[in-house]
Amino acid sequence: MNDLNDVLYSHCIYPDTGIQWDLLYAVIAHVNEDFVCPICLFPPVAPRFTPCGHIMCADCFHLLLYKEESPKCPICLESLLSYESIRAIICYHDKSPVRFVKVVRNNSYCILNPNNQFSNTLRKSSDPYHRLNRFSICDEKFVSDIISQESDAILTQKCIYSEEVCNEKQECLNRVLKEVQNETNTPDSSVFFLFNESESDQSSTFFVPEDGRLIFIDPLSLKMLESEYGNINRYPNTFEAPVISSSSITIDDSNRHFRPEFAHLPSGAEVQVSFLDLSKVVSNRVLNSYKNQISSRTKANIKKPPPKKRIITKKDFQTFLPLAPEPVIDLRNEVSFPSLNPNESSKNKPEDSFPSLTNSVSKTKKAPGWGNIKI
Ligand SMILES: [Zn+2]
Ligand SMILES: [Zn+2]
Secondary structure: OHHHHHHHHHHHHOOOOOOOHHHOOEEEEEEEOOOOOOOOOOOOOOEEEOOOOOEEEHHHHHHHHHHOOOOEOOOOOOEOOOOOOEEEEEEEEOOOOEEEEEEEEEOOOOOEEEOOOOOOEOOEOOOOOHHHOOOOEOOHHHHHHHHHHHHHHHHHHHHHOOOOOOHHHHHHHHHHHHHHHOOOOOOOOOOOOEOOHHHOOOEEEEEEEOOOOOEEEOHHHHHHHHHHHOOHHHOOOEEEEOEEEEEEEEOOHHHHHHOHHHOOOOOOOEEEEEEEOOOOOOOHHHHHHOHHHHHHHHHHHOOOOOOOOOOOOHHHHHHHHHHOOOOEEOOOOOOOOOOOOHHHHHHOOOOOOOOOOOHHHHHHOOOOOOOOEEO
């Protein structure tokens, strides 16, 4: 267990500490509402991360491993010879408003705490705020909840697929159900990491989504909040706002240095910086004073409709046809219209195009007067 505490200590101090996959019980994945398993094309049941990092149902993963001689991930075609997979906890997101929570981070650590709920331990996974941080400590309640949810989901699947038609599927579901129900890996809930708040007085206060997504508030939305509330200490502890538009930023040393809200994130992490609809958070006075910037941002986000297909009308023919040059077709041109009769072809060959190497011939055989035939 000292290993785990050492690893967590490193993660709490250095955001770029590498992940030790064998210490992970589950990984949270944020996906769109239409996310499906790449094999059965339904929302994944008892989802698992494959060794290549893709998500599929536990039974679909088993089906691949047992059916195929050399199983490959259907998305990236990576070989799936390893039986190892990590449990995925999927969070589906639609376009509904994002709930932001005000967090405080002591500048010596990578740990976020809700403004009004300080804790000097790394949160347990059953804590409602455990998603604010990159890691939480897996506890018994969290594990038992997951096992009962997965067992229920697998039993429902077993009812959907009839045994006669989908024998293989049923076999895989049975195998997964047995595995899930026989899990003996009960976590030691006494493990936690204690850090010392007094090591640094400096802290940063900012907002992050309560669900753990990496969405940050853009400068214009922050200005509006500042105009409404003044000091960040007077902002509400939580608020909900729909996202109007977003841009992506990849975390590196420079943006970690200049933006304190990024300092706890690992290099290479993709974050969204979002312009928010704050109409339910700030007053009309503030909305009015920023109305030009709001409307230009909102307009920029409205997708232009695709250009209409141009239909050629009778009027177009009447207008444009007289302007087009009359086509000129030269039927006697041997290059464009070669003769079928070889003798005829050589006789009518234009001298200018293929001049004779002997002067006498070229002088005597003058090309006939080629005329343009107008049709
Ligand atoms: Zn599936
Ligand atoms: Zn893959």
